[in-house]
Amino acid sequence: MRYRNFPMVPRIIFGRGSFNQLGEIIEPKRTHKDSPFIFIVDDVFKDNKWLTSRIPLKNNDKILFVSAEDEPKTKYVDQYRDEIVAEFEQLPSGIIGIGGGTMLDYAKAIALMLTNPGSSSDYQGWDLVKNQGVYHVGIPTISGTGAEVSRTTVLTGPEKKLGMNSDYTPFDQVVLDPELTKGVPDNQWFYTGMDCYIHCIESLDGTYLNTFSESYGEKSLELCRNVFLEKDVRDEESQDKLMMASWHGGMSIAYSQVGVAHAMSYGLGYLLGTKHGVGNCIVFNQLEEFYPEGVAEFKTMVNKHQVEIPEGVCKNLNDKQFDIMIDVALGLVPLWENALGKDWQKTITKDKLRSLYEKM
Ligand code: NAD
Ligand code: ZN
Numbered sequence: 001m002r003y004r005n006f007p008m009v010p011r012i013i014f015g016r017g018s019f020n021q022l023g024e025i026i027e028p029k030r031t032h033k034d035s036p037f038i039f040i041v042d043d044v045f046k047d048n049k050w051l052t053s054r055i056p057l058k059n060n061d062k063i064l065f066v067s068a069e070d071e072p073k074t075k076y077v078d079q080y081r082d083e084i085v086a087e088f089e090q091l092p093s094g095i096i097g098i099g100g101g102t103m104l105d106y107a108k109a110i111a112l113m114l115t116n117p118g119s120s121s122d123y124q125g126w127d128l129v130k131n132q133g134v135y136h137v138g139i140p141t142i143s144g145t146g147a148e149v150s151r152t153t154v155l156t157g158p159e160k161k162l163g164m165n166s167d168y169t170p171f172d173q174v175v176l177d178p179e180l181t182k183g184v185p186d187n188q189w190f191y192t193g194m195d196c197y198i199h200c201i202e203s204l205d206g207t208y209l210n211t212f213s214e215s216y217g218e219k220s221l222e223l224c225r226n227v228f229l230e231k232d233v234r235d236e237e238s239q240d241k242l243m244m245a246s247w248h249g250g251m252s253i254a255y256s257q258v259g260v261a262h263a264m265s266y267g268l269g270y271l272l273g274t275k276h277g278v279g280n281c282i283v284f285n286q287l288e289e290f291y292p293e294g295v296a297e298f299k300t301m302v303n304k305h306q307v308e309i310p311e312g313v314c315k316n317l318n319d320k321q322f323d324i325m326i327d328v329a330l331g332l333v334p335l336w337e338n339a340l341g342k343d344w345q346k347t348i349t350k351d352k353l354r355s356l357y358e359k360m
Contacts, residue, residue, distance in 0.1 A: 006254060009138075009149055011173045014244075016236070019139065019177040023056030026094060026173075029135050030058075035090035039063045040080075040107045042099030042141065051141075051180070055098070060088070068102040071275060072109060074121040074157040080106070081113040081120075091115075094135035094172075100192065101145035101154075101276065104138045108153035108169050111136035120164065121157035129166035138171040141180040143242040144192035144277065146199060146250025148174050154276075161270040161328060176247070178239035189234065190307045191277030193242055194298065197224045198280050199249040201294035202259035206338040209256055217252035220245045228301045259339035260290045263332040264356065267325030272313060281309045286359045290339065314357045326353045 013021060026037055036059065043065040045051045055063060064080065084092060091114060097107025111133035113120050123129050138148045147153075151170050152163030163169075184192075200221040203213050223245035227238045265279040274282065285302075288295045302309055314322070330336075330353070336344040 004255070006151060007167045007170050009171050009174050012176060013174075014176040016177060016179040016240070018175055019051075019054060019180060022054070022096075022137075022139070022175060023058075025175070026056070026096070026135075026137065027058075030093045032090050032093070033059055034088070035093040036088055037061045037094045037096060038084060038092050038110075040095060040097045040099070040103050040110065041065050042103050043067050045098070045141075048183075051098075062087075066099075066103060066106060068100060070273065071269060072102055072105045072153070072155050074119060074124070074155050077106065077109040077113055077120040077155065080110050084110070084114065092134055094137060095133075096137040096139065098139045098141060100140065100142040101147040101195075104140060104145070104147040104171075105153040105155070107136055107138060108133075108147075108171065109155060109164060112153075112164060112166075112168060120155060121159070123164045123166075124155060124157050124160060124162040126165045127167070129164055129168050132168050135172050137173040137175065139175040139177070139180070140243070140246070142184045142188065142192050143178075143181055143239075143246040144194070144196040144249075146196065146246050146253065148176070149247055149250035150254065156270060160331065161266050176243050178236070178243045181239050181243065186234070186305070187307050188277070189242075190228075190301075190305050191275075191281055193224065193228060193245075194281050194284070194301070195277045196220060196242070196246050196249040197228070197298065197301075198261050198284055198294075199253050199258060200224065201291050202261060202339065203249075203252040203256045205291055205294070206256050206259055207341045208338040213252045213254075213256035216248045217256075220248035220252060223248070225297075229297075229304065257334050257338035259335055260287055263329045263335040263339075264325075264353070266332060267327075267329040267353075267357070268313065268360070270328045271317075271321055271325045274313065278310065282311075282313060282360050285309050285311075286356060311360070314360050317357075322354050322357060323350075325357055326350050329353055 095111040097103040152165040261284040268274040
């Protein structure tokens with residue numbers, strides 16, 4: 001047995017209002033007075049002075065407002081990198097992502113692409129990144145993806161939807177300020193929260209499970225249940241708990257893997273642009289045969305929160321489109337192996353996936 005030796009986020013600050021300390025945290029990392037910090041900020045905050053007035057801009061630091069409407073694409077990552085290189089003489093001192101998984105992934109990918117040549121699509125895969133990126137900081141404003149702690153940045157490229165998984169990908173610093181999540185719309189709070197719930201179920205039910213993953217997964221699941229089943233209001237305590245659930249869920253899958261819902265959700269995302277959180281919900285809703293207890297509990301949460309899970313998204317697709325989704329899903333071998341073991345190909349055939357997608 002060879003064990004993986006994986007890197008962790010080396011610095012983290014947690015607490016309501018900890019965002020106010022961002023300036024003192026990053027300033028010592030400034031490499032040169034003309035070397036800016038670039039803040040990649042979800043454009044949902046463009047007119048939100050409560051948040052933007054606290055971004056500690058100095059010298060030629062810059063805010064780039066980025067839309068989260070589409071998930072990150074390699075061509076946008078390359079474009080942002082090229083713009084930054086063209087505008088500034090010096091390499092930036094740091095890239096700071098403020099937003100959901102979309103902004104966090106952009107920040108990681110741009111930081112890496114400032115020091116690695118070529119296109120980000122060249123690095124989609126495992127351990128293809130060769131050079132350390134510039135200093136990068138993640139500040140989540142919605143909880144669930146675990147992108148703040150993971151070793152990947154998920155990108156849609158010309159040929160595949162796959163992350164840049166590398167030892168250089170994790171953030172150098174994370175700021176966990178649960179107060180930043182207070183304005184998340186209810187349905188989005190649920191979809192992204194369920195991403196975390198599904199991480200736990202897929203990790204805890206997987207064949208890759210070990211005590212490391214289990215200890216984080218169980219804690220995360222307990223926090224998710226508290227937030228989505230036991231509590232009736234979305235209060236400050238829920239914001240704190242869901243933020244830590246996301247962290248622990250990410251830690252759990254770091255040393256195990258996700259499973260069937262994620263594999264199939266990647267297919268939906270690649271073909272239809274379905275976003276990760278809601279895509280996972282659409283898929284998970286139909287996975288009773290793989291995760292009977294998890295899916296039953298998920299349905300209870302859906303009912304309690306009166307959230308609509310879209311159905312019929314695959315209704316009008318043609319054979320070619322189904323094949324594209326199926327190929328993307330089948331390509332994610334470690335996810336299937338984790339879910340069903342080494343012999344997964346005996347049960348997971350193209351026909352099987354087609355029949356599942358047809359239900360969605
Ligand atoms: P997101 O970042 O796309 O945000 C979802 C929506 O919530 C957006 O409309 C956004 O503008 C809005 N929003 C975010 N914070 C808000 C706030 N405080 N107030 C009001 N609105 C707010 O969604 P997400 O679910 O966090 O992230 C999904 C992305 O994360 C996908 O691209 C997925 O591939 C990626 N992901 C990455 C990893 C990883 O390990 N790197 C893991 C899981 C998912
Ligand atoms: Zn996920």
